[in-house]
Amino acid sequence: MKQVDRFIINGPCRLEGSVRVSGAKNAVLPLMAASMLTGGTCILDNVPDLRDTRTMMQLLAGFGAVSSLEGGRLEVDASRITSFEAPYDLVRTMRASIYAFGPLVARFGKARVSMPGGCAWGPRPVDLHLKGLGALGAELTIEHGYINAKAGKLRGAEITLTIPSVGATVNIIMAAVLAEGRTVIENAAREPEITELALALKSGGARIEGEGTSRITIDGVSSIAAYKHRVIPDRIEAGTFAAAAAITGGRIEILNCAPSHLGAVIEKLEECGARIVCGDGSMTVTGPERLNPANVETGFYPSFATDMQAQIMAVLSIARGTSTIVDRVYPDRFTHVPELCRFGAKIARDGNVAVITGVEKLEGAPVMATDIRASSALILAGLAAAGETTILRVYHIDRGYERIEEKLRAIGAAIRRARD
Ligand code: EPZ
Numbered sequence: 250m251k252q253v254d255r256f257i258i259n260g261p262c263r264l265e266g267s268v269r270v271s272g273a274k275n276a277v278l279p280l281m282a283a284s285m286l287t288g289g290t291c292i293l294d295n296v297p298d299l300r301d302t303r304t305m306m307q308l309l310a311g312f313g314a315v316s317s318l319e320g321g322r323l324e325v326d327a328s329r330i331t332s333f334e335a336p337y338d339l340v341r342t343m344r345a346s347i348y349a350f351g352p353l354v355a356r357f358g359k360a361r362v363s364m365p366g367g368c369a370w371g372p373r374p375v376d377l378h379l380k381g382l383g384a385l386g387a388e389l390t391i392e393h394g395y396i397n398a399k400a401g402k403l404r405g406a407e408i409t410l411t412i413p414s415v416g417a418t419v420n421i422i423m424a425a426v427l428a429e430g431r432t433v434i435e436n437a438a439r440e441p442e443i444t445e446l447a448l449a450l451k452s453g454g455a456r457i458e459g460e461g462t463s464r465i466t467i468d469g470v471s472s473i474a475a476y477k478h479r480v481i482p483d484r485i486e487a488g489t490f491a492a493a494a495a496i497t498g499g500r501i502e503i504l505n506c507a508p509s510h511l512g513a514v515i516e517k518l519e520e521c522g523a524r525i526v527c528g529d530g531s532m533t534v535t536g537p538e539r540l541n542p543a544n545v546e547t548g549f550y551p552s553f554a555t556d557m558q559a560q561i562m563a564v565l566s567i568a569r570g571t572s573t574i575v576d577r578v579y580p581d582r583f584t585h586v587p588e589l590c591r592f593g594a595k596i597a598r599d600g601n602v603a604v605i606t607g608v609e610k611l612e613g614a615p616v617m618a619t620d621i622r623a624s625s626a627l628i629l630a631g632l633a634a635a636g637e638t639t640i641l642r643v644y645h646i647d648r649g650y651e652r653i654e655e656k657l658r659a660i661g662a663a664i665r666r667a668r669d
Contacts, residue, residue, distance in 0.1 A: 253641070253642060253643075253644070253668075253669045254643040254644065254647075254666050254667065254668050254669070255639055255640055255641050255642075255643055255666070255667050255669065256628065256631070256638075256639070256640040256643050256646075256654060256664055256665070256666055256667075257637065257638070257639050257664070257665050257666075257667055258613070258628065258631035258632060258634075258637070258638040258639075258640070258662065258663060258664045259613070259636070259637050259638075259663040259664075260613060260631055260632050260633055260634045260635060260636065260638065260663070261497065261610070261632070261633050261634065261635055262497055262499075262632055262661055262662050262663060263497050263498055263499040263661065264493055264494060264497045264499035264500075264501055264632065264657070264660045264661050264662060265499050265500050265501070265660060265661050266501065266502070266659060266660035266661065267501070267502040267503075267504055267660070268490055268501060268502070268503055268504065268656050268659065268660055269504045269505045269656075270482045270483055270486050270487045270490070270503060270504065270505045270506045271295075271297035271482070271483055271486060271505075271651040272294075272295035272296050272297045272321070272480035272481070272482065272483060273297075273441075273442060273445075273480055273481050273482060273483040273484065273485075273486075274297060274299055274301055274302070274483060274485075274648075274649050275345075275415070275440070275442045275483075275485075276441070276442040276445045276446070276480050276481050276483075277293060277296050277297065277302060277305075277323070277480045278301060278302075278305055278345040278348060279345075279348055279419045279423075279442065279445075279446045280293055280445065280446060280449055280478060280480065281293070281302075281305045281306070281309060281316070281323070281325060282305070282309075282345075282348035282349055282351070282352055282419075282423065283348075283351075283352055283423050283446060283449065283450060284309070284314065284325040284327045284352075284475070284476075285309070285312065285314055285327045285330060285349075285352035285353065285356065286327075286351075286352045286355060286356055286423060286426060286427060286450070286453075286473045287327055287453055287472075287473045287474060287475040287476065288327065288328050288472065288475070289326070289327070289328055289474065289475030290324055290325065290326040290327070290328070290475050291324070291325045291327065291449075291475045291476050291477070291478075292322065292323070292324050292475075292476075292477040292478075293322070293323040293324075293325075293477075293478055293479075293480055294321060294322055294323075294477075294478070294479040294480065295321055295479050295480040295481075295482075296318060296321050296322065296323040296480055297321075297480075297483065297651040298318060298321075298651055299647065299648060299649060299650070299651055300644065300647045300648040301343055301345065301648045301649065302318065302323070303318075304339060304342060304343045304346075305343070305345065305346075306318065306323075307339055308335055308339050308340075308343075308346055308349065309325060309327070311332060311334070311335065311336065311339070312330050312331070312332050312333065312335075312349070312353070313329050313330045313331035313332055314326060314327040314329075314330060315329075327475075330353075330356070330357065333353050333357060333359050333360050333361060334360075334361040334362070335349045335360070335361070335362040335363060336363060337363040337394060337395075340362060340363040340364070340365050341363065341365070343365075343648075344365040344373060344416070345416070346362065346363075346365060347362060347365050347375055347378060347416060347420065348416070348419060348420060348423070349362055350362055350378060350382060350396075350398060350420050350423075350424070351382070351419070351420040351421070351422070351423025351424040352423050352424075353398075354382060354387050354398045354400050354403065354424055355403055355423060355424045355425075355426065355427040355428065356427060358399065358400045358401060358402075359398065359399055359400070360396075360397075360398045361395050361396070361397050361398075362395065362396050362398075363394055363395050363396075364391070364394050364395070364396060372581075375396075375416070375417075377410055377411070377412060377414045377416075377417035378414075378416060378417045378420045378421075379396065380408070380417075381408050381410075381417050381420060381421035381424070381434075382398060382400075382420065382421070382424055384406040384407075384408045385400075385403040385404060385405070385406055385408075385421070385424050385425060385428050385432065386400050386401065386402075386403045386404050386406075386428075387399065387400040387403065387424070388400065402428070402429050403424055403425070403427065403428035403429065403469075404428055404429045404430055405425060405428045405429060405430035405431040405432040405467070405468075405469055406432055407432075407433045407435070408421060408432065408433070408434050408435065409434075409435040409436055410434065410435065410436040410437065410438075411436070412436075412549075413436050413437060413438040413439065413463065413549045414438060415438040415440050415442070415443065417438075418434060418437045418438040418443055418465070419438075419442075419443065419446060421434055422434070422443070422446060422447065422450070422457065422465065422467060423446075423450075425467040425469060426450055426455040426456075426457070426467055426469060426470065426473060427469055427470065427471075427472070427473065428467075428469040429469055430468070430469055431466065431467070431468050431469075432466070432467045432469070433464065433465070433466050433467075434464070434465040434466075434467075435463065435464055436463055437459075437462070437463055437464065437465045438549065438550065439461055439462060439463060439549070439550050439551065440550040441461070441481055441484065441507070441510045441550075442481070443460055443461065443465075444460045444461040445478070445480070445481050446460075447460030447461075447465070448460070448478070449476045449478040450473060450476065452476045452477070452478065453473040453474040453475065453476040454470055454472070454473055454474050455467070455470060455473055456468040456469075456470055481507060481510070482505050482506045482507050482510075482530075484506070484507060484510040484511050484554070485554065485556045485557060485622070485649070486649075486650060486651075487503050487506035487507070487508075487510075487511060487532070488511055488514045488554070488556075488557045488560065489557070489560050489625045489629070489650070490503050490534075490656075491503060491511070491514065491515070491518055491523070491525065491532070491534045492518065492557070492560040492561060492563070492564050492629055493628075493629055493632060493657070494523065494534035494535065494536045495518050495521055495522075495523040495534065495536040495537075495540065495564050496536065496540075496563060496564045496567065496629050496630075496632065496633045497536060497632050497633055498536040498537065498538060499535075499536055499660070499661070500533065500534070500535040500536070501533070501534050501660060502531060502532075502533045503531060503532050503533070503534065504530070504531045505530060505531070506530065506531060506532060507530065508525075508527040508531075508532045511532075512551055513551060513552055513553040513554070514553060514554065514557050514561075515527070515532070517543055517545055517553060517561060518534070518561075518564075520541065520543045521537070521540045521541050521542075521543050521564060521565070521568060522536075522537030522539070522540050522541045523535065523536055523537060524537075539568075539569050540564060540565070540567060540568040540569065540607070541568055541569065541570065542565060542568040542569065542570035542571055542572040542605075542607055543561075543565065543568070543572050544572060544573045544574075545558070545561055545565075545572070545573070545574045545575070546574075546575045546577060547574075547575070547576045547577055547578050547579075548577050548578065549578065552577075555576055555577075555578035555579055555582060556622050557622070558574060558576050558582060558622070559582075559585040559622045559623045559625065559626035560622065560625055560626050560629055561574065562574055562585065562586075562589060562596065562603060562605060562626060563585075563589060563594075563626040563627075563629040563630045563633075564629065565605045565607065566589055566592070566594035566595075566596065566605055566607065566608065566611065566630065567594075567607055567608060567609070567610060567611060567633060568605070568607040569607055570607050571604065571605065571606050571607065572604075572605045572607070573602060573603065573604050573605070574602070574603045574605065575601055575602050576601050577601070580600060580601035581601075583598050583603060584619040584620065584623050585619065585622075585623035585626045585627065586598050586603060588616040588617060588619070588623070588627055589626065589627070589630055591614040591615075591616050592611040592612060592613070592614050592616070592630045592631075592634050592638070593608055593610075593611050593612045593614075593634075594608060594611060594630070595607075595608055610633070610634070610635055611630055611633055611634035611635070612634055612635055612636055613631060613634040613635060613636030613637045613638040614634070614638060615638070615639040615641070616630075616631075616638065616639070616640055616641070617640075617641045617642055618640055618641065618642040618643060618644075618645040618646060619642075619645065620645055621645055621646065621648050621649035621650075622649070623645075624640065624642075624643070624645045624646040625646065625649075625650060625653070627640050628640065628646070628653070628657070628664070631664075632657070632662055632664075643666065654666050
């Protein structure tokens with residue numbers, strides 16, 4: 250029986266103090282998968298010990314890549330890859346398992362990966378991943394819930410993504426670095442995590458230009474040497490703590506973060522009345538006595554991150570006035586709405602639009618976590634709500650936040666984990 254933890258929070262509280270942000274989940278997962286492109290041992294530093302990190306280690310072990318994680322340092326020995334299948338029971342728990350495709354097809358010409366599962370909201374297709382790999386010469390078939398890929402030597406191609414998909418950009422880069430000739434990705438994703446993958450691969454001898462822009466050019470090489478790379482701070486964790494300062498009217502110094510990765514989020518929180526002072530690798534966020542309403546539209550990086558949509562919704566639920574949120578990346582990403590309403594929030598959803606009528610205060614309630622970022626929004630609401638909040642299915646939170654209850658307790662939150 251899976252251990253089902255829950256969080257118990259007593260609010261309201263005003264968070265004060267300093268918190269250190271961990272390494273970025275969405276940077277470390279591609280970097281771990283890409284280690285299979287090399288024939289050696291890759292070393293990653295500032296790695297967060299998350300459920301998703303452990304799941305990716307399990308996935309790599311299934312292929313024969315042995316890894317160890319100790320004190321934030323991850324070593325992956327990808328010298329002996331003996332299997333090329335990513336099983337359903339792992340893939341269904343973490344969508345990033347699809348990242349096995351790029352490296353396995355590029356280096357071994359074959360891979361068999363279950364169709365992904367991942368977060369609970371809406372359809373999350375992988376057609377752009379398959380289109381990209383197909384363009385590079387892989388033959389793809391889907392049967393019994395698995396995607397089979399077969400390829401000889403991949404050949405570079407011009408690929409235009411209809412949507413600047415992070416995952417598809419990651420997979421195409423990993424496949425193209427060992428392909429014959431030049432690959433150009435038009436309308437590539439521009440996230441900092443993509444830039445980090447490119448920098449690590451370039452340190453191993455890959456030839457990549459344009460990472461971080463919409464046009465990425467890759468000239469294939471014959472092999473990639475094992476790389477050593479320090480993982481960037483998690484911009485969504487940093488944004489979540491900034492939202493925590495805003496919703497509790499507190500003051501948090503957020504250390505080991507990259508404010509430059511959070512421009513749109515900082516701007517929106519300042520519009521809500523938060524005061525944000527950015528330093529070199531840190532930012533101090535002071536929440537206002539009463540929050541202003543705001544209108545938010547999520548979009549592709551560097552627009553406001555969809556991974557911060559649930560958190561800003563919690564903040565806006567106690568603003569003085571009416572706000573709107575439009576999610577232009579995931580129209581269905583609203584499983585947190587009914588849970589936030591259990592705190593007394595007044596939120597009406599219509600398609601990919603939510604209208605939030607601010608209330609004076611929230612009341613603690615028993616609620617259910619449904620995915621990583623929705624869960625963090627419930628924590629934010631629980632911190633601001635009067636009374637006791639219980640959050641069930643905390644494993645969702647542990648997928649993407651490292652020891653979050655310890656970090657929150659250290660800055661004044663009354664939060665504890667109970668094991669059922
Ligand atoms: C990455 O997911 C992140 N996950 C997500 O973070 C994040 O929400 C998302 O990017 C958007 O920023 C990781 O990096 C591991 P996409 P990904 O491909 O790559 C559509 C978290 O909480 N699409 O950029 O799966 C898709 O439906 C997670 O840390 C296709 O249509 O996202 C969506 O509407 C949640 N076909 C849009 O593109 C495809 O083949 C963006 O998705 C692929 C995507």
